[in-house]
Amino acid sequence: MVADENQDIGRKLGRIVTSNGMVRDDFFDVDFDITGADQSKLAFCQPNPNPRGVCGSDGLQFELMEKTFATGKLSSYYNRNGDDNKYILTDTVYAELYQCSVRFTRDGDATIKDIKLSDWENKDSSPAQCNLPNNNDTCDLQGLPNDLRVKRTGNFGTKLEFEYSPVQKGVNYFDWDSDMKGNGRGPWTGNDDNDPTAQPTRFCKVVDGSAPSTQSFECWFPCYKNADGKP
Numbered sequence: 001m002v003a004d005e006n007q008d009i010g011r012k013l014g015r016i017v018t019s020n021g022m023v024r025d026d027f028f029d030v031d032f033d034i035t036g037a038d039q040s041k042l043a044f045c046q047p048n049p050n051p052r053g054v055c056g057s058d059g060l061q062f063e064l065m066e067k068t069f070a071t072g073k074l075s076s077y078y079n080r081n082g083d084d085n086k087y088i089l090t091d092t093v094y095a096e097l098y099q100c101s102v103r104f105t106r107d108g109d110a111t112i113k114d115i116k117l118s119d120w121e122n123k124d125s126s127p128a129q130c131n132l133p134n135n136n137d138t139c140d141l142q143g144l145p146n147d148l149r150v151k152r153t154g155n156f157g158t159k160l161e162f163e164y165s166p167v168q169k170g171v172n173y174f175d176w177d178s179d180m181k182g183n184g185r186g187p188w189t190g191n192d193d194n195d196p197t198a199q200p201t202r203f204c205k206v207v208d209g210s211a212p213s214t215q216s217f218e219c220w221f222p223c224y225k226n227a228d229g230k231p
Contacts (some may be wrong), residue, residue: 094171100164101187102145104213109133109155117143120225131170145227147171153177156213164221171229174201174221178204187218 002119015027098120107116113129114130125143132139140147146165153159159179165172180203187205188198199205204219 041144065108071201092171093231095224095226097222097224099220101218101220102141102148102162103216103218104158105209106217107161107209107211108213112139112150115141116146117141118144119144120223140166144223145225146223156215160217162219162221164223165227168227172224172227174223176203176221178206178217187220205224 016022017182018065018095022028034183040133088102098205101118102114103116103118107113110131110133111129112132115127115129117125119125127141127143128140130139130150132150135152135154138149138151144164146168149163151161152165153161159177160178161175163173163175165174181201182203185200186202188195188200188202204217204222207214207216208214
């Protein structure tokens with residue numbers, strides 16, 4: 001749903017609340033008429049066979065499982081500390097969605113070294129370094145429930161592309177690149193919030209390394225505890 005449509009619905013709901021003098025603990029049900037919407041974007045929300053639709057089955061609806069703050073405020077969409085942001089896919093068999101990360105050094109055009117994969121418990125694994133001698137070469141990093149594939153797109157300084165669970169492209173599959181931005185909070189979160197160069201919506205933090213022709217990468221991405229996403 002685009003921002004203007006979301007805001008319009010919010011205003012209409014607000015008018016219902018105020019015009020009916022609703023107070024705390026009052027409630028009402030809302031049913032959306034989607035007959036005039038772009039049906040190609042609502043494939044899993046159609047009313048057949050379920051009269052109310054089965055929007056949960058497209059794997060894109062999330063609901064909070066735990067939140068420790070009484071106010072309900074989240075520190076970020078993906079909180080690196082993992083203490084307020086367990087999610088589950090609504091109306092599915094899939095378990096909590098966590099956050100994993102990858103850190104490494106890019107040395108020149110081809111070498112990916114000093115690799116650290118971090119899981120939902122912040123436990124690290126250290127795959128062997130890999131070399132990407134040609135553009136579009138890939139290597140698969142092992143240590144999480146599924147592999148993480150890294151792809152070279154060009155010479156040193158160009159973006160790298162990533163695919164999590166590249167072989168089994170099921171509920172765990174996620175792809176992004178080192179320039180990509182999203183709606184959550186990336187590895188610039190935390191102390192970097194006071195850094196004027198910080199870009200907290202980026203999936204990856206890329207900075208110059210301590211040695212010439214090196215870059216340090218850190219990327220956060222969603223992952224499940226089990227390879228199939230189920231308990």
